[in-house]
Amino acid sequence: MTAISDTPKAGFRLSMLIYDTRYRSMTIQIIALIGVLTAFGWIINNTAQNLDDLGMKLGFSFLQEPSSYDINQRLLDYDSRDSHLRASFLGVLNTLVVAVLGCITATIVGVFVGVLRLSNNWIVAKLMAFYVEGFRNVPVLLWIVLSMTIFIETLPQPRDFRGDPPAASMVLNDSVAFTNRGFYIPEPLFSNSLGNVHLFGESSLRFDISLDLMAFLVALIGGILAARFVKRRADHIQETTGVRPVTWWQRLLLIVVPVAIVFYALGLYLGYPALKGFNFQGGIYARNSLIALWLALSLYTAAFIAETVRGGILAISQGQTEAAAALGIRPNRIMSLVVLPQALRVIIPPLISQYLNLTKNSSLAIAVGYMDITGTLGGITLNQTGRALESLMLLMLIYLIISLSISTVMNWYNNSVSLKER
Amino acid sequence: MKKSVFIGALTVAGLAAGMASAGTVDDIKAKGFLQCGVSTGLVGFAAPDANGNWDGFDVSICRAVAAAVLGDPQAVKFTPTTGKTRFTALASGEVDLLARNTTWTFSRDVDLKFTFVGVNYYDGQGFMVPKELGVASAKDLDGATVCIQTGTTTELNLADFFRSNNISYEPVPIETNAEAQQQYLAGACDVYTTDASGLAATRATFEAPDDHTLLPEIISKEPLGPLVRHGDDQWADTVRWTLNALITAEELGVTSANLAEMSKGTNNPEINRLLGTEGDLGAMLGLDKDWAQRALAGGNYGEIFERNIGESTAIGLARGLNGQWTAGGLIYSPPFR
Numbered sequence: 001m002t003a004i005s006d007t008p009k010a011g012f013r014l015s016m017l018i019y020d021t022r023y024r025s026m027t028i029q030i031i032a033l034i035g036v037l038t039a040f041g042w043i044i045n046n047t048a049q050n051l052d053d054l055g056m057k058l059g060f061s062f063l064q065e066p067s068s069y070d071i072n073q074r075l076l077d078y079d080s081r082d083s084h085l086r087a088s089f090l091g092v093l094n095t096l097v098v099a100v101l102g103c104i105t106a107t108i109v110g111v112f113v114g115v116l117r118l119s120n121n122w123i124v125a126k127l128m129a130f131y132v133e134g135f136r137n138v139p140v141l142l143w144i145v146l147s148m149t150i151f152i153e154t155l156p157q158p159r160d161f162r163g164d165p166p167a168a169s170m171v172l173n174d175s176v177a178f179t180n181r182g183f184y185i186p187e188p189l190f191s192n193s194l195g196n197v198h199l200f201g202e203s204s205l206r207f208d209i210s211l212d213l214m215a216f217l218v219a220l221i222g223g224i225l226a227a228r229f230v231k232r233r234a235d236h237i238q239e240t241t242g243v244r245p246v247t248w249w250q251r252l253l254l255i256v257v258p259v260a261i262v263f264y265a266l267g268l269y270l271g272y273p274a275l276k277g278f279n280f281q282g283g284i285y286a287r288n289s290l291i292a293l294w295l296a297l298s299l300y301t302a303a304f305i306a307e308t309v310r311g312g313i314l315a316i317s318q319g320q321t322e323a324a325a326a327l328g329i330r331p332n333r334i335m336s337l338v339v340l341p342q343a344l345r346v347i348i349p350p351l352i353s354q355y356l357n358l359t360k361n362s363s364l365a366i367a368v369g370y371m372d373i374t375g376t377l378g379g380i381t382l383n384q385t386g387r388a389l390e391s392l393m394l395l396m397l398i399y400l401i402i403s404l405s406i407s408t409v410m411n412w413y414n415n416s417v418s419l420k421e422r
Numbered sequence: 423m424k425k426s427v428f429i430g431a432l433t434v435a436g437l438a439a440g441m442a443s444a445g446t447v448d449d450i451k452a453k454g455f456l457q458c459g460v461s462t463g464l465v466g467f468a469a470p471d472a473n474g475n476w477d478g479f480d481v482s483i484c485r486a487v488a489a490a491v492l493g494d495p496q497a498v499k500f501t502p503t504t505g506k507t508r509f510t511a512l513a514s515g516e517v518d519l520l521a522r523n524t525t526w527t528f529s530r531d532v533d534l535k536f537t538f539v540g541v542n543y544y545d546g547q548g549f550m551v552p553k554e555l556g557v558a559s560a561k562d563l564d565g566a567t568v569c570i571q572t573g574t575t576t577e578l579n580l581a582d583f584f585r586s587n588n589i590s591y592e593p594v595p596i597e598t599n600a601e602a603q604q605q606y607l608a609g610a611c612d613v614y615t616t617d618a619s620g621l622a623a624t625r626a627t628f629e630a631p632d633d634h635t636l637l638p639e640i641i642s643k644e645p646l647g648p649l650v651r652h653g654d655d656q657w658a659d660t661v662r663w664t665l666n667a668l669i670t671a672e673e674l675g676v677t678s679a680n681l682a683e684m685s686k687g688t689n690n691p692e693i694n695r696l697l698g699t700e701g702d703l704g705a706m707l708g709l710d711k712d713w714a715q716r717a718l719a720g721g722n723y724g725e726i727f728e729r730n731i732g733e734s735t736a737i738g739l740a741r742g743l744n745g746q747w748t749a750g751g752l753i754y755s756p757p758f759r
Contacts, residue, residue, distance in 0.1 A: 055535065055652075068578045070593045080581035149604075157609030159555070180610050181567055181592075277565040278555075278612045279592065288610070369572075369595045380595070383506055383573035386534040 051389070060394070062385045063088070064204075069380050071371045073287045076208065084381045085204040091376030092398060098293055098372065099359040099402070105298035106358060107351075110305025115335070117310050128306070135303035141364050143296035148368040151288040155180040161275050175272050177280055182287040184273035184280045191267030212266055219258040227251035289370035293362065301358040305351060312347035313339055344417050352410040356403050363399070373398055446518055446650070446657035447491060447708055455497040458484035459517035462502040462598050466623040466731040466739075467523055476500045479730040480521040482720055483542060483648050487519060487664045489716040490709060504598055505573035509534055512651060519661055521648040523617060525575045535652040539662035542647050542723075544743040544752050546640035547579050548618035550625060553635050555612060560639040564589040569602045569611035571595075576616050579642040599624060617644050619731065619739055626736040660707055667714040669755035670696055671722035673746050678721040685715050696758045703758060723753065 017027045051058065063085040070080050074090045075097065117128035135143070156168030158179050170177045177184040194211035230247050238244040273283030316339050324334040365372040366379055373395060382391040450456050460468035460480055468478040476498075485495040503511050503522055512520045513535070523545070524530075526538040549568075551557045560583070570577050572595035584591045594611050596602040603624055606614040614621065618640060625631045648665065650658050671677070674693050676684050685697045694700035697718075698711030707713065721729065727744065731737045745751025 068581055070581050070584075070591075072592050072594065080585055152605060152608045152610045159609070180608060278563075279565055279567060281565070366572075366595075366597065371595065375572075375595065379506070380572055380577065383509075384578065386509060386529070388510065 047389070058390060060390055062381075062387050062390070065385070067381065068384065071376065072369075073285075073290055073371060076206075083204045084377070084385070087381060088373060088377040088394070088398075089205055091371060091373035092402075094290075094370065094376075095359070095362055095365075095372040095374075095402070098290060098297065098362045098365065098370070099355075101294050102297040102301065102358045102362065103355050105294070106301040106305055106354070109298060109302035110354075111309050113302060113306035114309025115313070117306060118313060132303045132306050135300050136307070140296060140300040140361050141367060143300050144293055144364055144367055147296045148288065148292040151292055152180050155288075157181075158275060158279050161280075170273075175270070177273055177275075177283075179280070180288065181279065182285055182289075183291060184283045184285050186270040186272050187282070187284040189269055189271045191269060193266065215262050215266065216259065219262040220255070223255035223258045226254040230254065287370070289365070289368040292368050293365050293370050297358050297361055300361075301354050304354050304357070308347050308350045308354065309343070311350075312343035312345075315346045316342050341417075345419060348410065348414045348417065352407055352414070355406050355410065359402055359406060360399060445708075446654045447660060450491055450518060454492065455499050456484060456488040456491065456519065457499050457501060457517045458488075459501050459503045459508055459511050459520040459522055460484070461522045462504055462600070464523065464599055464620055464623050465627050466735065466737040467619070468500075468521070477730070479543070479726060480523060480648075482726040482730065483521045483665060483668075484519060485720055486668060486717040487661055489719060490664045490667075490713040491660060493716055495716075495720055505571050506597070509536070512536065512649065515651075518657070519648055519650055523620065523646045524649060525617075525644045526647050526649075527575060530649075536649045537652055537658045538647050538649045539658055540647050540665045541645040541752075542665060543619060543645075545617040545619050545644040545646050547576050547615060547642040547644060548621050548640055549637040550606075550614045550621045550634055551612060551637060552609075553633050557637065560637045560641065561587055561589065563591060563613060565591070566612040567592045567594060567610070568613045568615055569594045569596055569606050570615055571599065571602060572597060574616070575642070575644065580615055583641045603627070617646070619646075619737075622739055623731065623737045626738070656708060660709070663707060664714075664717050666755040666758070667696060667717050668723040668726065669746075669753055670758055671714075671718050672724040672753075673748060673755065676718060676722060677725060678719060681715060681718055685712075692758055 017023050048058070064083050066081050067084045067087040068080050069087070071078055071087060071090055073094065075093045076090060078086060078090055113128050113131060116124050117132065119125045119128075155178050158177075158181065160167040161169065161177065161179075168179075175186045190212050194215060196208040196210050199207040199209065227250075230250050234245050234247045271282050273280040273285075275281075320338055320342065321334055324338045325331075329337065362372055363374040363378075366375045369375070371379075377391055377398075378395045382388055385391070458481075460476065460478075463469045464478070466478055468476060468480045471477050481498075481500070484498050484500070488498045489495040501511060501517050503517070503520070508520055508522050508524065509530070511517050520536075521542075523543065525545075526541065530536055531538055549560050549563070551563075557563065563584075568580060568591050570580055570593055577593070577595070580591075580593065594605065596605060599616070599620065602614055602616075605611055607628070614624070616624075618636065621636055625634050625636070628634060648661055650661055670692075674690065674696070676693060676696070681697075684693055685699060687699045688694060691700060695703055696714050698704055698714060702711060704711045704713045720726065724741075724746070727741065728734060731739045733740060741749070741751060743752050745753060747754040
């Protein structure tokens with residue numbers, strides 16, 4: 001007995017760091033941490049030392065210098081006297097444009113293909129399998145360059161639209177022009193425009209927000225909220241009385257009418273592109289580099305998303321479908337009401353990675369001359385200033401921020417659809 | 423490419439520190455070959471021929487340097503570089519010498535820490551358009567779509583030119599000359615702009631060169647020359663004086679044909695000093711006496727010019743500014759004394 005009460009309350013001895021299992025793992029982790037930090041420190045120190053030997057100073061003041069180059073496709077005003085920072089900012093916006101467009105298209109195509117690949121129709125299923133295997137097994141760079149080459153070589157030049165009779169003509173009532181430089185579509189213009197709000201004065205990050213767009217969005221969102229309210233009331237009536245009132249036309253009107261009123265009040269009309277000089281003028285101009293990049297990234301990523309979706313659907317046990325069928329639900333509704341909502345929980349986490357991949361793959365834009373952030377900051381700015389290290393560190397930071405933002409939003413969405421366990 | 427730029431930047435100095443100890447000339451002798459950065463393919467300046475041998479005006483400079491240092495004009499390893507990768511390739515030590523129609527500018531010389539050893543071609547930026555457009559002057563190009571090689575000074579000159587003339591344009595940035603050619607010929611851009619010599623070289627490769635015209639405006643000064651890294655003056659001197667030897671030889675009438683005869687000794691002391699029969703200029707460079715003879719075996723400056731890009735070739739460039747100073751041009755070498 002005495003032996004037990006005698007349990008040594010011995011103090012801490014150094015050898016326990018290695019021989020005592022309570023401390024050993026911690027010791028190893030701390031040593032590893034020190035090792036890793038030392039390695040990083042050595043790399044950073046070595047780079048700094050060597051740059052110093054070459055007489056190159058790290059610094060970001062070059063971002064304030066005039067960029068001296070022009071950017072073709074851009075969302076905001078810019079000219080060659082603006083700073084490198086402004087050029088980078090426009091590059092970020094261009095990256096975001098192609099990433100957002102690409103993610104939306106890839107999701108739509110991917111879900112569609114993923115569902116169809118499970119179709120009972122042999123031809124449809126095989127065609128979809130062919131598409132998926134074809135796209136995901138070839139490097140995306142080749143798809144980007146291929147789509148660009150197809151645009152350049154097959155579509156007519158702007159000057160082909162001239163002549164009598166012209167070798168090429170505009171489509172859709174002379175409102176849309178497909179050229180080998182890009183696509184021109186009509187743009188919405190407003191005769192009673194509310195103008196723009198200028199943010200950030202004259203700084204490099206200045207930003208114009210169109211009040212017309214805001215008015216449109218307010219009307220649209222207001223309409224959707226009102227329509228949702230009507231739906232909820234209909235649900236309530238159905239639950240209490242068992243009879244669902246017909247509300248689809250009310251909901252449609254609630255969405256369409258406010259938007260139509262806003263458009264009427266602002267005096268909406270369309271600005272059509274017209275051939276003037278070397279190129280079409282007016283309308284919205286999407287350069288073929290943007291279209292090619294968007295198309296290739298979307299179709300490539302959609303192939304992966306399709307597989308994710310297929311996997312998600314297959315993960316839902318067959319019993320669910322059979323149970324739903326036993327209740328007399330039609331196949332389409334089984335998919336939309338029973339299978340897909342459950343499959344989403346499986347689909348969304350890998351979908352986040354696909355969105356991140358698409359965003360990062362957009363840095364291949366320079367292959368077709370699309371001026372994204374890699375083309376501006378990581379391309380021309382880097383070259384003209386020779387600030388490789390600074391530019392690339394900034395570039396990595398920007399991609400990191402974009403990717404983490406996408407992750408955050410998608411994780412939040414994932415939590416909202418995941419199984420609520422109580 | 424992005425990755426290589428980054429890694430290149432990180433390794434810049436690791437290599438630079440190592441190089442400080444041993445001179446570039448010694449390194450080259452130890453390796454047994456010269457690493458020369460050239461363009462990815464610009465006919466007349468630097469392009470591989472049917473047998474895969476690099477040939478051209480810029481290539482000849484590399485060969486002359488290799489001959490002077492190593493005694494063998496074939497002992498050159500050519501690294502094709504794009505407008506974007508060339509400086510990283512040189513700064514990181516991937517190439518010893520960059521002879522890639524590179525414009526000598528203040529910031530490249532001072533800020534990027536390179537030494538331009540001289541000018542081998544006085545160029546200027548021009549415009550090429552299809553004749554059917556009926557454009558007579560660059561000032562008629564309002565609203566035109568312009569193909570440019572990204573990462574070059576032409577990109578900046580273009581922005582300045584259009585801005586100062588208050589006309590608009592749409593730039594199409596492109597990585598290499600070959601891609602630019604493809605887009606231009608497909609009509610994806612109205613105009614192709616780069617150095618006038620490059621335009622002439624590109625046009626010479628077209629199926630129907632006569633359908634395209636060079637506009638009269640030359641919108642910039644583009645002195646093109648070979649360059650080396652800062653920090654090894656002996657190597658810079660070697661390249662500089664090899665280039666000067668080619669130029670001086672033309673001025674003094676030393677050609678590849680009469681080289682053997684001249685090197686036996688002449689009445690002109692400068693020829694004798696150049697060819698090593700008098701004095702010991704080679705030893706001052708750390709080379710032997712016959713260095714210039716070997717460099718000149720491939721022809722003097724004028725011969726190289728005529729053979730690669732001169733009026734008898736498909737490229738058909740006139741000497742113009744690139745004539746000897748004695749013939750009204752700007753090509754001028756300091757004396758060999």
